[in-house]
Amino acid sequence: AQTVTQSQPEMSVQEAETVTLSCTYDTSENNYYLFWYKQPPSRQMILVIRQEAYKQQNATENRFSVNFQKAAKSFSLKISDSQLGDTAMYFCAFMRGGNQFYFGTGTSLTVIP
Amino acid sequence: DTAVSQTPKYLVTQMGNDKSIKCEQNLGHDTMYWYKQDSKKFLKIMFSYNNKELIINETVPNRFSPKSPDKAHLNLHINSLELGDSAVYFCASQPAGLGGNTIYFGEGSWLTVV
Numbered sequence: 001a002q003t004v005t006q007s008q009p010e011m012s013v014q015e016a017e018t019v020t021l022s023c024t025y026d027t028s029e030n031n032y033y034l035f036w037y038k039q040p041p042s043r044q045m046i047l048v049i050r051q052e053a054y055k056q057q058n059a060t061e062n063r064f065s066v067n068f069q070k071a072a073k074s075f076s077l078k079i080s081d082s083q084l085g086d087t088a089m090y091f092c093a094f095m096r097g098g099n100q101f102y103f104g105t106g107t108s109l110t111v112i113p
Numbered sequence: 114d115t116a117v118s119q120t121p122k123y124l125v126t127q128m129g130n131d132k133s134i135k136c137e138q139n140l141g142h143d144t145m146y147w148y149k150q151d152s153k154k155f156l157k158i159m160f161s162y163n164n165k166e167l168i169i170n171e172t173v174p175n176r177f178s179p180k181s182p183d184k185a186h187l188n189l190h191i192n193s194l195e196l197g198d199s200a201v202y203f204c205a206s207q208p209a210g211l212g213g214n215t216i217y218f219g220e221g222s223w224l225t226v227v
Contacts, residue, residue, distance in 0.1 A: 035215060043150075043201055045218035089154055100169070101146070101207075101216060103156040 006104035021077045023092030032096040039089040117219040136204030143209040145187040
């Protein structure tokens with residue numbers, strides 16, 4: 001079975017600072033995909049960033065970047081220059097087989113002004 | 114233009130009632146999902162349909178019955194509602210093709226059972 005673990009239930013960061021959210025996963029697959037989703041208080045699920053396991057280069061999307069360590073099965077999200085609008089739940093997700101999608105338990109991030 | 118739309122967005126109902134939540138996507142995707150998010154924010158897959166066929170059916174009480182009349186629609190019917198069914202239910206869709214395509218969520222349907 002695939003599992004996704006987010007060991008930090010809550011985190012906080014000062015505005016304009018950098019924060020890293022952790023995610024580990026367990027799989028025997030070699031080809032898979034990893035995602036970070038953001039869920040603000042409105043509960044809308046918003047894709048933040050995506051990483052293909054076969055790519056060694058870490059994905060980046062503006063202020064968001066990942067540190068993908070395939071051997072360690074680790075997929076952390078770094079948010080640079082944190083903004084108040086970044087306050088949200090962040091979910092790490094794993095996908096294999098086209099439609100086998102699994103989410104972690106989430107990290108609640110608060111950006112402090 | 115909403116890509117994945119769910120109705121109703123809010124639903125308050127009494128225990129024992131039967132209710133449905135509708136989902137439609139206008140993205141032309143082949144795969145659709147239902148997820149349940151409880152009060153602790155755990156997001157758990159319930160069902161997955163690919164081109165109207167059931168692909169994933171996680172351990173969900175048989176009071177929950179998905180129905181997909183066509184690949185653009187996946188409705189969720191819940192019989193004999195219980196207090197523990199209170200949650201936010203998300204519909205999502207995913208395009209066909211090689212893996213890596215992300216899933217697109219609706220805005221969620223907030224179900225409260227009283």
